Amino acid sequence: MSITAEEIKKIAYLARLEFTEEELKNFSGDFNKILVWMEKLNELDTTSVEPLIHMSHEINVLREDEVKITLTHQEALSNAPKKDTDYFRVPKFLS
């Protein structure tokens, strides 16, 4: 299949990315080439094959639900680009 510039823009919105028209043009070429390459998988009949979802050999790893401080409030805030004493700060989004 081939994907249009409009569809790429929609995917970009879902991924919270944006591209200039120039980037978008270069990008669609690459993107379509890779998709065609990926479609090679359709050559294989997989009707009776279950998808492989988990790679770990461990099953239902459980532990006691104990309250622990693994990261303090201040440590969690320490890398924030913008914060106050208690919270991460972002532009206002409720009017």
Add this chain to the structure above:
Amino acid sequence: MKRYNTLREVRSDIASGAISCVTLTQYYLDNIERKKHLNAYVEVYANEALAQAAIVDEKIKAGTAGKLAGMVVGLKDVLCHKGHGVQASSKILSGFISQFNGTAVQRLIDEDAIIIGRQNCDEFAMGSSNENSAFGPVLNEIDPTRVPGGSSGGTAVAVQADTCLVSLGSDTGGSVRQPAAFCGIVGFKPTYSRISRYGLLAYASSFDSIGIIARSIEDTALVLEVIAGSDDNDSTVSTTVVPEYSKSTPYTKKASVCYLKEALESPGVADDIKEVMRKQIASLQAKGHTVEPVAFPLLDYILPTYYILTTAEASSNLSRYDGVKYGYRSSNATDLLSLYTKTRSEGFGKEVKKRIMLGTFVLSAGFYDAYYTKAQKIRRLIKETTEGLLQQYDFVLTPTTTTTAFKIGDHSGDPISMYLADIFTVQANICGIPAISFPKGTDANGLPIGLQLMTRAFEEESLLTFTQSLLDD
């Protein structure tokens, strides 16, 4: 000071008084400075490493030193190291300081390793040439016009260029083995889940594994023994008992080995590499091992399967980088949506954005089953077929790479040609099995060639001892 290839040599010279951890660390720091142009390090912890070296010297004298005392190590810029930067060589994590140690890093520290710095890599470990880094490309010491491989390029060059003894990298599709092959050293990826991923920045979680780059099998075995094993902070990590790999007895059995026919027949594999494969096969046979060619009809489906699944997982894993909690935040944002969008568009590099887009696409409504579920089914086919092969044979032998180190910029035009460079390494990650790249000769230009061995899950011990027997030739 001479170049050390193993911790054993280091310890022997410390015991004789020829060197100390401090003089050794200073030697590596001088080498880092002299070889700065290779761009292997993002950050060097000179004072801290020297201070730690002095402490370890005292511990050695007191007889209280850990297993890794005297080992100077570097960390790929994807491993959390408390109080130190980690940013996956991406602008989007600019200024990020880790608040905790990842499990593997903590275990190195607990056994008295000296951490000398963090190393350049492809952004978020996505790449095969170390050209996709916010810190610029890493150069191969053997020929600085060539790439070191990727994504753990800085990690491999740091060991190649004698700036540390061992490095930890990460391997999602060959990111430890391929650069080790391009740099003429040992690169090892264990079974999936053998080493805790706690504190490893995630790229594709069902493929990611911490790997070891070293100059010897014995150091690889020792480091694996220290960092592997169960961990309360990673519910996927294996609870299978960790053998004392460093005390393994030499491999004396007659092994049965298969090699992929395509490795000797495909026009994509360089002639000099085929020649090294043929020699290796002959030498194995001369020693009484059984070596047989096998066809792997699913070979052509390995890379598309890998790229569908890893981009899907990456698009999900990398959604956390939004400019709110840590790292880079765009100053051009006007509202919350543009804060996310501008931060991500300005902060991520080209290859990472491409993979997030592909991953978002294959997971999107209407395409999910056709791409993502299909690839998960083929992953099962590839895994089961490979396991079937490993029922019959102890090891699978392949070249690590199809060519030796290529020129910087060589693959910039065609996105798929770069992906094809990983054809032999990706299989081990798709199947979750252990694999190692070991150096075997050079091509006509003097560039190192690496061969790869794969084996059954959790059979690292025989993989390491068998590889050692091939290096002793």
